[in-house]
Amino acid sequence: MKRTILSLLCVSTLACSALAADDKKATPAPADNSARNEADRSGKTKTSGDQSNSNADVQTTAAIRRAVVGDGSLSTTAKNVKIITENGVVTLRGPVLSATEKAAIAKHAKAAGGKVKIVDQLEVKKAAK
Numbered sequence: 001m002k003r004t005i006l007s008l009l010c011v012s013t014l015a016c017s018a019l020a021a022d023d024k025k026a027t028p029a030p031a032d033n034s035a036r037n038e039a040d041r042s043g044k045t046k047t048s049g050d051q052s053n054s055n056a057d058v059q060t061t062a063a064i065r066r067a068v069v070g071d072g073s074l075s076t077t078a079k080n081v082k083i084i085t086e087n088g089v090v091t092l093r094g095p096v097l098s099a100t101e102k103a104a105i106a107k108h109a110k111a112a113g114g115k116v117k118i119v120d121q122l123e124v125k126k127a128a129k
Contacts, residue, residue, distance in 0.1 A: 045121070046084045046091040057085040060113050064090065067108035074101055081105060081122060089117045095125040 051061060064083050068074065078101040081094035090113050096102045102122045109118050 046082070046086070046093060046119075051084050052086045054087075057088070060088075060090060060116055061085040063112040064109045067112040068105055071104060071108065074104060077125065078105060083109070085113075085116070089119060091119045091121060093121045094123070096122050097125055099124055 051057070061083050064085075068081070068083070069079050071079075075097050078096045081092055081096065084091045084093070090109055092105060092109055096105065102120075102124055105122060106118060106120050109120075
């Protein structure tokens with residue numbers, strides 16, 4: 001019985017030390033959008049915190065979001081763009097996979113947003129090499 005417990009204890013110790021060694025080797029890669037996040041913090045670009053709480057602006061944003069999410073031809077990346085409405089001005093920001101997606105989102109924003117001004121800051125994401 002003592003040998004069994006001693007063996008299990010040794011195996012457990014080895015397993016724990018192996019896991020600890022793996023954790024030290026694995027350093028997380030920096031996020032690819034770190035530089036972009038700095039631009040967001042500078043206040044020069046619109047972020048979700050700039051979304052107005054007025055009923056009209058919230059309804060505009062919601063209508064555009066429904067139209068974008070409802071478009072089955074758009075990628076998940078495109079469906080996750082930022083849609084920010086402030087004082088009747090809609091800002092579209094974020095990456096899309098193609099010029100076609102960029103045009104489709106702008107079209108949805110114009111149709112669902114009514115007579116609001118659209119500021120298109122969507123960027124076509126470069127394909128990974």
